[in-house]
Amino acid sequence: MFDLSINAFFMQLLTGLQMGSIYVLIALGLTLIFGTLGVVNFAHGALYLVAIYLAVSINDAMGFGMALVLVPTILFILGLAMERGLIQFFYNRPHTDQILVTFGLAIVIQELLKWVFGANNIPFAIPSWGNGIILMHEWFPFLEGFVVYPKWRMILVVVSIVTVSAVFALLHWTTFGLVIRAGMRDSEMLQFLGVNINRRFMIVFGLGSLIAGIAGVFGGPVTQVSPEVGMHLLVPSFLVVVIGGMGSLSGAVLAGILIGMAQSFTAYDINLSTIIIYLITVIVLLVRPRGLLGAKGVFE
Amino acid sequence: MSVLANNHQVQSFFSCRDLNAYYGESYVVQGVSFDIPEGEIVALLGRNGAGKSSTLRTIARANQPALTSGEIWLNGQAMHTMETYEAARNGIQLVCEDRRIIPGVTVEDNLTLAQIAEPIGWDKERVYSHFPRLAERRKQEASSLSGGEQQMLSVARALCRDVKLLLLDEPYEGLAPVIVQEIERMLQEVKKMGITTIIVEQNAVAALKLADHAIIIDTGEIVFTGTAQEVLDNQALREEYLAV
Numbered sequence: 001m002f003d004l005s006i007n008a009f010f011m012q013l014l015t016g017l018q019m020g021s022i023y024v025l026i027a028l029g030l031t032l033i034f035g036t037l038g039v040v041n042f043a044h045g046a047l048y049l050v051a052i053y054l055a056v057s058i059n060d061a062m063g064f065g066m067a068l069v070l071v072p073t074i075l076f077i078l079g080l081a082m083e084r085g086l087i088q089f090f091y092n093r094p095h096t097d098q099i100l101v102t103f104g105l106a107i108v109i110q111e112l113l114k115w116v117f118g119a120n121n122i123p124f125a126i127p128s129w130g131n132g133i134i135l136m137h138e139w140f141p142f143l144e145g146f147v148v149y150p151k152w153r154m155i156l157v158v159v160s161i162v163t164v165s166a167v168f169a170l171l172h173w174t175t176f177g178l179v180i181r182a183g184m185r186d187s188e189m190l191q192f193l194g195v196n197i198n199r200r201f202m203i204v205f206g207l208g209s210l211i212a213g214i215a216g217v218f219g220g221p222v223t224q225v226s227p228e229v230g231m232h233l234l235v236p237s238f239l240v241v242v243i244g245g246m247g248s249l250s251g252a253v254l255a256g257i258l259i260g261m262a263q264s265f266t267a268y269d270i271n272l273s274t275i276i277i278y279l280i281t282v283i284v285l286l287v288r289p290r291g292l293l294g295a296k297g298v299f300e
Numbered sequence: 301m302s303v304l305a306n307n308h309q310v311q312s313f314f315s316c317r318d319l320n321a322y323y324g325e326s327y328v329v330q331g332v333s334f335d336i337p338e339g340e341i342v343a344l345l346g347r348n349g350a351g352k353s354s355t356l357r358t359i360a361r362a363n364q365p366a367l368t369s370g371e372i373w374l375n376g377q378a379m380h381t382m383e384t385y386e387a388a389r390n391g392i393q394l395v396c397e398d399r400r401i402i403p404g405v406t407v408e409d410n411l412t413l414a415q416i417a418e419p420i421g422w423d424k425e426r427v428y429s430h431f432p433r434l435a436e437r438r439k440q441e442a443s444s445l446s447g448g449e450q451q452m453l454s455v456a457r458a459l460c461r462d463v464k465l466l467l468l469d470e471p472y473e474g475l476a477p478v479i480v481q482e483i484e485r486m487l488q489e490v491k492k493m494g495i496t497t498i499i500v501e502q503n504a505v506a507a508l509k510l511a512d513h514a515i516i517i518d519t520g521e522i523v524f525t526g527t528a529q530e531v532l533d534n535q536a537l538r539e540e541y542l543a544v
Contacts, residue, residue, distance in 0.1 A: 181405065185402055
């Protein structure tokens with residue numbers, strides 16, 4: 001089973017990268033929210049669910065361009081409303097309370113969407129420019145024969161790279177980012193310096209939702225549009241955050257790719273492919289409890 | 301006597317009235333009242349666990365300990381109705397115990413973070429000309445500084461704000477004697493600037509050398525107010541309330 005040809009190896013690498021891209025996009029929002037607000041947001045998968053249903057509806061009615069503009073915007077506003085209307089009341093409550101309330105919210109959102117759209121998968125029409133295949137053997141001469149990969153899945157990988165780069169640039173090259181990074185380490189000290197850190201953290205919650213919006217627009221055609229998708233993605237994405245290190249963005253990226261790859265390379269055995277993510281989580285937590293790139297002192 | 305306890309009717313530059321604050325069930329600040337005229341330095345003294353740092357945190361409007369009753373006035377403004385960041389914007393600067401330098405960012409970033417919210421005080425050039433050591437280390441990761449340098453940075457960071465009341469919590473804690481002397485010299489310079497200051501310090505003699513007046517606090521309550529010299533001269537008083 002390990003006699004992989006170069007072509008099969010390459011395809012599994014691409015598939016791992018593409019699966020990892022979705023995990024990274026969802027885990028990025030989760031880890032941003034956890035790192036800043038200390039809130040374990042189990043409703044984050046439901047935000048992705050809202051995003052894919054909004055994306056498919058707007059795409060059908062007004063085209064993909066409008067979906068690309070509107071879905072992240074609506075998700076940003078939804079994130080702000082969720083933080084102000086619900087989450088802020090749980091900042092000083094135990095994590096178990098946060099998990100219960102956000103998990104409850106996730107179920108409510110899931111059932112509402114099932115009520116409105118039904119339980120079946122809704123086909124997501126990919127725009128014409130994203131349809132078709134990429135002839136990989138033309139780009140990578142070392143491949144043997146005729147090797148193709150769906151264009152949309154490559155677009156998803158590129159979108160993921162661009163989004164991650166944009167978030168890193170925001171956090172590392174702007175004053176807003178400096179405040180957020182500092183706030184993740186010592187939010188009280190920033191308040192002693194006159195910074196209204198809670199307002200910035202509210203924006204971060206919106207930003208996390210916005211990223212779920214981007215993930216929904218590009219990930220919907222890949223993950224399908226059905227009410228269970230949110231929960232199916234939540235657990236792996238949460239484990240990505242844990243493996244990467246709670247609150248660590250580069251950790252989320254590394255762990256997302258790692259999990260995507262692990263699932264892709266064990267796809268020959270459905271049982272192994274299902275449990276591999278939990279195996280990796282157990283091993284990482286045993287060897288390094290703060291996660292691969294978790295900063296010392298952050299949620300230790 | 302310029303430091304007065306209890307029911308003083310004249311509005312001072314800084315005044316706190318009957319402060320009561322709790323950490324959960326623990327009653328840590330018990331009816332503390334005192335005034336400070338503008339430009340004076342007050343040493344807030346007492347044994348370990350007497351409630352000195354809790355009093356400073358209460359004045360800085362930290363969420364913990366929670367202020368349950370009492371009033372805090374600074375330059376005619378009611379600080380007791382404000383959030384932590386609002387109190388900081390209105391002139392209160394707490395230089396925390398254990399320095400609280402933000403790790404993971406540079407020395408310069410730590411100063412930048414103090415200059416985000418208006419109104420700001422010193423610009424960076426002024427900080428660097430006063431603290432050349434910080435200028436040398438401006439691009440260095442802040443938590444890699446020595447204890448003395450971190451203390452310097454935490455005071456410099458406070459001066460980057462438009463500070464009206466400086467709260468110094470254990471500025472000499474954990475520092476070698478030679479570094480303590482250096483920080484003492486730095487605080488003498490801060491004193492010349494005429495900033496109204498409250499200093500909490502386990503090393504009572506060092507604090508009294510800097511202060512004009514002293515307040516001794518015991519189990520959350522004020523037990524003595526007077527001049528710094530009175531405390532230095534009264535060995536019985538020091539032994540009763542300041543022995544560790």
